[in-house]
Amino acid sequence: xxxxxxxxxxxxxxxxxxxxxxxxxxxxxxxxxxxxxxxxxxxxxxxxxxxxxxxxxxxxxxxxxxxxxxxxxxxxxxxxxxxxxxxxxxxxxxxxxxxxxxxxxxxxxxxxx
Amino acid sequence: xxxxxxxxxxxxxxxxxxxxxxxxxxxxxxxxxxxxxxxxxxxxxxxxxxxxxxxxxxxxxxxxxxxxxxxxxxxxxxxxxxxxxxxxxxxxxxxxxxxxxxxxxxxxxxxxx
Numbered sequence: 532x533x534x535x536x537x538x539x540x541x542x543x544x545x546x547x548x549x550x551x552x553x554x555x556x557x558x559x560x561x562x563x564x565x566x567x568x569x570x571x572x573x574x575x576x577x578x579x580x581x582x583x584x585x586x587x588x589x590x591x592x593x594x595x596x597x598x599x600x601x602x603x604x605x606x607x608x609x610x611x612x613x614x615x616x617x618x619x620x621x622x623x624x625x626x627x628x629x630x631x632x633x634x635x636x637x638x639x640x641x642x643x644x
Numbered sequence: 645x646x647x648x649x650x651x652x653x654x655x656x657x658x659x660x661x662x663x664x665x666x667x668x669x670x671x672x673x674x675x676x677x678x679x680x681x682x683x684x685x686x687x688x689x690x691x692x693x694x695x696x697x698x699x700x701x702x703x704x705x706x707x708x709x710x711x712x713x714x715x716x717x718x719x720x721x722x723x724x725x726x727x728x729x730x731x732x733x734x735x736x737x738x739x740x741x742x743x744x745x746x747x748x749x750x751x752x753x754x755x756x757x
Contacts, residue, residue, distance in 0.1 A: 573734050626743070
């Protein structure tokens, strides 16, 4: 079956621009997670949803970052007024239940110039 | 606070020899523990998990892990390493109060022919 998909796979943007990263979870998965991963490091939690409800956004670095999952399926992570320090791999994951194993997408590589 | 430690940045083993990748954790409450593997330029793949029950859990590709509550460890093992096992391995933890995963910093496994 289809796994988690993310788009775009690569995004290059200029400092100060807004970007929207999309995640399409495995069909029927209740929970959806966003992580950020620096090269050679473990993923760092950003936020997660159960259905359309945002359960925990404690990992979002500042108020330039926001996420939504309005219909309990596809999710969008938005970064406003991007800065160079936002450059990273952004990974989405989904799970069939809240504390189950998470299945990761291929990630979006964001580069802010 | 919850944390995961992977004390070895790199583990080197010869093909056919047993391998161990170490992980220790700190959590208040019962731990939910996971191992993931990341191949170069690929996403994270789920290997195995411990939620409750038998302390020895078996996962994909012949890997297993042993949960040790007294030593707060969850080491990943395989009886006979393959060159194709060479990758970056992450241990991860959640407490069960939240779905978010806390990842270790990762251990690079190098299996030489």
